[in-house]
Amino acid sequence: MADTSRQNTSWQQAFRPTTRRLVQLYSALLHNAYLKGFISGEIYKGNAKYTCVPGFNCYSCPGAVGACPLGSLQNALASTGHRAGWYVIGILLLFGVTLGRTICGWLCPLGLIQELLHKIPTPKIRKSSITRILSWLKYVILAVFVIAIPLWYGLSQNLPLPAFCKYICPAGTFEGAVGHLANPANASMYSMLGILFTRKWVIMLVIGLACIFCYRSFCRFICPLGAIYGLFNRFNIIGVKVDTERCNHCGACVRHCEMDVKCVGDHECINCGKCMDVCKQEAISIKAGSITLKEPLYVKGSRHKGANHSEKSTRSGSMDADLKQTSRRSRIIWGIALAVLCAALLWFNVLDPSVNRSDHSMKTSDSSTGGKDSALIPAEHESETESGSTEIKTGSETESGYTESGTEPGYVVSETDMGNTSSYETEPETELKAETESESAMESKPATESESAMESKSAMESEKQSADITESMAPVGHEVGNQLADFTLTCYDGSKFHLAETRGKVTIINLWATYCTPCIKELPYFNDLYLEYKDDLAMLIVHPSLVTDDPEEFLADKGYKMPFATDTDEDTLNKIVGGTGTLPQTIVLNKKGEVTYNKIGSVTPQLLEALYHDALSEHD
Amino acid sequence: MFLLFIAHETGTRSMTKKKTFMILQTIVCILLTLMLSLSAVRLYREGTARKAQNPLESIYTPENVADALAPAVPLFLIFAGLQIAGLVLGVKNEDSEQPARGSRIRCEQTALKRPALLQAVIVVVAVILIIAGISNGGARDVLVKAVTICSECIGLG
Numbered sequence: 132m133a134d135t136s137r138q139n140t141s142w143q144q145a146f147r148p149t150t151r152r153l154v155q156l157y158s159a160l161l162h163n164a165y166l167k168g169f170i171s172g173e174i175y176k177g178n179a180k181y182t183c184v185p186g187f188n189c190y191s192c193p194g195a196v197g198a199c200p201l202g203s204l205q206n207a208l209a210s211t212g213h214r215a216g217w218y219v220i221g222i223l224l225l226f227g228v229t230l231g232r233t234i235c236g237w238l239c240p241l242g243l244i245q246e247l248l249h250k251i252p253t254p255k256i257r258k259s260s261i262t263r264i265l266s267w268l269k270y271v272i273l274a275v276f277v278i279a280i281p282l283w284y285g286l287s288q289n290l291p292l293p294a295f296c297k298y299i300c301p302a303g304t305f306e307g308a309v310g311h312l313a314n315p316a317n318a319s320m321y322s323m324l325g326i327l328f329t330r331k332w333v334i335m336l337v338i339g340l341a342c343i344f345c346y347r348s349f350c351r352f353i354c355p356l357g358a359i360y361g362l363f364n365r366f367n368i369i370g371v372k373v374d375t376e377r378c379n380h381c382g383a384c385v386r387h388c389e390m391d392v393k394c395v396g397d398h399e400c401i402n403c404g405k406c407m408d409v410c411k412q413e414a415i416s417i418k419a420g421s422i423t424l425k426e427p428l429y430v431k432g433s434r435h436k437g438a439n440h441s442e443k444s445t446r447s448g449s450m451d452a453d454l455k456q457t458s459r460r461s462r463i464i465w466g467i468a469l470a471v472l473c474a475a476l477l478w479f480n481v482l483d484p485s486v487n488r489s490d491h492s493m494k495t496s497d498s499s500t501g502g503k504d505s506a507l508i509p510a511e512h513e514s515e516t517e518s519g520s521t522e523i524k525t526g527s528e529t530e531s532g533y534t535e536s537g538t539e540p541g542y543v544v545s546e547t548d549m550g551n552t553s554s555y556e557t558e559p560e561t562e563l564k565a566e567t568e569s570e571s572a573m574e575s576k577p578a579t580e581s582e583s584a585m586e587s588k589s590a591m592e593s594e595k596q597s598a599d600i601t602e603s604m605a606p607v608g609h610e611v612g613n614q615l616a617d618f619t620l621t622c623y624d625g626s627k628f629h630l631a632e633t634r635g636k637v638t639i640i641n642l643w644a645t646y647c648t649p650c651i652k653e654l655p656y657f658n659d660l661y662l663e664y665k666d667d668l669a670m671l672i673v674h675p676s677l678v679t680d681d682p683e684e685f686l687a688d689k690g691y692k693m694p695f696a697t698d699t700d701e702d703t704l705n706k707i708v709g710g711t712g713t714l715p716q717t718i719v720l721n722k723k724g725e726v727t728y729n730k731i732g733s734v735t736p737q738l739l740e741a742l743y744h745d746a747l748s749e750h751d
Numbered sequence: 752m753f754l755l756f757i758a759h760e761t762g763t764r765s766m767t768k769k770k771t772f773m774i775l776q777t778i779v780c781i782l783l784t785l786m787l788s789l790s791a792v793r794l795y796r797e798g799t800a801r802k803a804q805n806p807l808e809s810i811y812t813p814e815n816v817a818d819a820l821a822p823a824v825p826l827f828l829i830f831a832g833l834q835i836a837g838l839v840l841g842v843k844n845e846d847s848e849q850p851a852r853g854s855r856i857r858c859e860q861t862a863l864k865r866p867a868l869l870q871a872v873i874v875v876v877a878v879i880l881i882i883a884g885i886s887n888g889g890a891r892d893v894l895v896k897a898v899t900i901c902s903e904c905i906g907l908g
Contacts, residue, residue, distance in 0.1 A: 183893065218889030225877040229874075323908060324811035
């Protein structure tokens, strides 16, 4: 019994989470407090994303409630030509000087994942001079992938290219890609996967494997954020501090440390505080300025040579009192921390008004160009709501304003429309109508009632035939086979794009943004296709209402010929096409206005050509 | 002497068991990584060949990903089983808790003079930059980028 309890105690001692582990778990949960995102498959879009989180956490993770500092830095550098990235630089300075690499050791979710992987019982690779040399690699990655490439592409080509995120970052692959793909609601994202995903998947697996054998491999050798914070490590406010008067330079701290440190608190030190327990001089503690946050646990009283019994008992008595006080204090702190966590979970998942507002619109407080000249006006079905905003109304009203598939169609062919079908008719149909009319005019037989009835019937039939080519009875929606709801948008050149007027032509709608690199890269493909098939092709390229740089200014020197527009403040077109906020998105309609393709992801020239011909041949 | 011998043998045997467990764990981890990597490469190559014939085809589909992951499931279950067994039996690699050997130990602990002044200056500069960034629209850029899924950033491409 005593042996069992001793064994249980040692097992508990071996596997009991330390304070640092609990803080890491707490921080990881706080970084990803939007738990609803893991269920719905959508990312958090509230105002909390104005701020950067201190740790490494992809902002495309379904649960992320803040922006990734590294991704934000790359994007800020890529936009240097338009706007200096003071905001992100200021945030990094603030995090660096207050916490430095304490963030790595205590707050970073990726650090937690690496340490948990390292717990897998396998033979381990110890630190050595080789790992010390390899630890400089992260500064090279910082200089090249985080600073140089985004700056160069941003200044020379006006192309936002977060190179570290795109080519290396395992957090983006694990939290972002896998986080989304694992959700059945995001099955459409599989069509986007290609060489980039394959490469990043392999990189993620290799880094994960390395972390099993080598302590914090990503942190030590690759992480550019750790490299940035490491620059502040010698003078950060909160972190491990060494009392140089007590230190006897025995080197026990460095020998026991699993990071590639040369001394405690240098640029490789993650301020985890493990060295505190091995320092016999009690020279190491975790401090916030002059306030001691964590003292060493090394019990000097029991090992101090020469101390008599009474001194030892006095020392141990006062230490018991200290321990009790510390324990009480930590309970209070943990209580407050848990309350904060519960409040955060409640706020982000239930109460946050900016999230609820974002479900239906992405209103911006200072949109300079978004939607100011464009109006989404549905054909023949415009009505105003009580609030005064325009709402698309078709056969039956729905929350999003258009008829759901399976109910009555949204495009009603009225007698007026029938009379006005000449605008939708193609040449052969006009000829057919003319021939029918001329044939009936050339007849010399006296027109009896039945004959005139038959003639009018055949005229109606021919008109109906011509109407059938461009009119669809499919239900209104954005899925393949549905008919897309009508809309009108004002383009940048002042002309109006009215979807109903594009009947008889293949229509391609593309959603893009100035801050979306793959969107910008594929615009020339759309331009080429538009120029080649202009007579049979209608095209509209739409920017979301969420604008950073002026899209018109961005396009001014590009020489594209296809029409561009910006969506309304309510992102109405985005809703019509079933947009999810992921860009780019391409929608192809056949001549009847029925959806033949609606997917997110980049397109190639070959794919575009194939989509065009596919939509064309569907009707022929 | 006999008791010492038994203790030594028991210790050696348990060391051997522990080593065997860790080596098994290593093999499973490496195999799992290889299997998942090679599956992705294979899927990509097959998908690219299909797409070359028909541009409307997708390289990856939920069905072919599920088919590719299916063989890895038994291996993953073995991995999970070993983890649970390791936890229950208390298998740990204590080598990581031992001090490093052979590395050059040079502990030159120095304190930076007047760090408080430097810290204060950096904090002030940081706050000024944040305010400047908010006023020039930098904060909004962060929001816009963070609320839009950057497909390339997460490898969707």
